[in-house]
Amino acid sequence: MTDLTTVRDDLRIRPATAADAPRIFENIGHWAQQNRMLVRPLTSIFENLRDFYIAEVQNERGDWVFAGNASLHILWGDIAEIRGLAVAEGVQARGVGRALVEACETEARSVGIPFVFAWTYEVGFFERCGYNVIEKSRELHPRLWSECLRCPFFVGCNETGVQKRLDGVPIPSNLPEPPAAQIPPGIK
Numbered sequence: 001m002t003d004l005t006t007v008r009d010d011l012r013i014r015p016a017t018a019a020d021a022p023r024i025f026e027n028i029g030h031w032a033q034q035n036r037m038l039v040r041p042l043t044s045i046f047e048n049l050r051d052f053y054i055a056e057v058q059n060e061r062g063d064w065v066f067a068g069n070a071s072l073h074i075l076w077g078d079i080a081e082i083r084g085l086a087v088a089e090g091v092q093a094r095g096v097g098r099a100l101v102e103a104c105e106t107e108a109r110s111v112g113i114p115f116v117f118a119w120t121y122e123v124g125f126f127e128r129c130g131y132n133v134i135e136k137s138r139e140l141h142p143r144l145w146s147e148c149l150r151c152p153f154f155v156g157c158n159e160t161g162v163q164k165r166l167d168g169v170p171i172p173s174n175l176p177e178p179p180a181a182q183i184p185p186g187i188k
C-alpha cells in the first residue's frame, strides 16, 4: 500500500491506522443516517482496516485534519470494489472524493487488478471519475453477486453499480473461474 500521497499542497492521502477506525465509523454513520450510503459496523472497519485510506486537508492553522475515507476490497484476481467512500461534512466539492477514488485505483494497479467497481447512489460523481454504469444482470461479476446475496439490504437495493477498466492493467492470464453465485430468479 502506498505510504503517503500528497495530492495538493492542502490535500493528502495515507493508509488508515487503528486510531482512525472510530472516525471512519462516525463518518460513514453520518452519511448512512441520511440514506446516502450503507452503514458499516465498527467490527467490519477493524477487520478490513488495511483496505482503508484516509484523506486529510490542511486547515487555516496549518494542521492536517480528517477529510474522508474509502477502502478498496479485492474480490477476485480481476476485480476490486471501492467501499465506504465518504467525504467529511463540510469538505465536499474540493476534490477529496476524487483523490480517494484515485488512491483506490492506484492500489488496484499496484496489485495488478484491472477492474474497479462500486455500488453507489452518486452515479454522477463516479461518471466524472471515469466510471460506467453496469446493469444488474448476469453480466455482473460472480463475486459481486456472491457479496450482494450476503448483504442485508439485498431485497429492494436501489444502488447502482459502476465500473472502470484501468488502462494498461492486463487481465491476469491464469485466473481460475470464480465460484458460481446462486443468482436469484428474475435476473436476466
Ligand SMILES: CC(C)(COP(=O)(O)OP(=O)(O)OC[C@H]1O[C@@H](n2cnc3c(N)ncnc32)[C@H](O)[C@@H]1OP(=O)(O)O)[C@@H](O)C(=O)NCCC(=O)NCCS
Binding pocket: 031, 036, 037, 084, 085, 086, 087, 088, 091, 092, 093, 094, 095, 096, 097, 098, 099, 118, 119, 120, 121, 122, 123, 124, 125, 128, 129
Ligand atoms: C459523493 C462524494 C464521495 C463526492 O466527493 P467530493 O469530494 O464532494 O467530490 P469531488 O470534489 O472529488 O468531485 C469530483 C468531480 O465529481 C463531481 N461531483 C461531485 N459530486 C457529484 C454528484 N453528486 N453528482 C455529479 N457530479 C459530482 C464534481 O463536480 C467534480 O467534477 P469535475 O470533474 O468537474 O472536477 C461525497 O460528496 C460524499 O462523500 N458524499 C456523501 C457520502 C456518499 O455519497 N458516498 C458515496 C458512497 S459510494
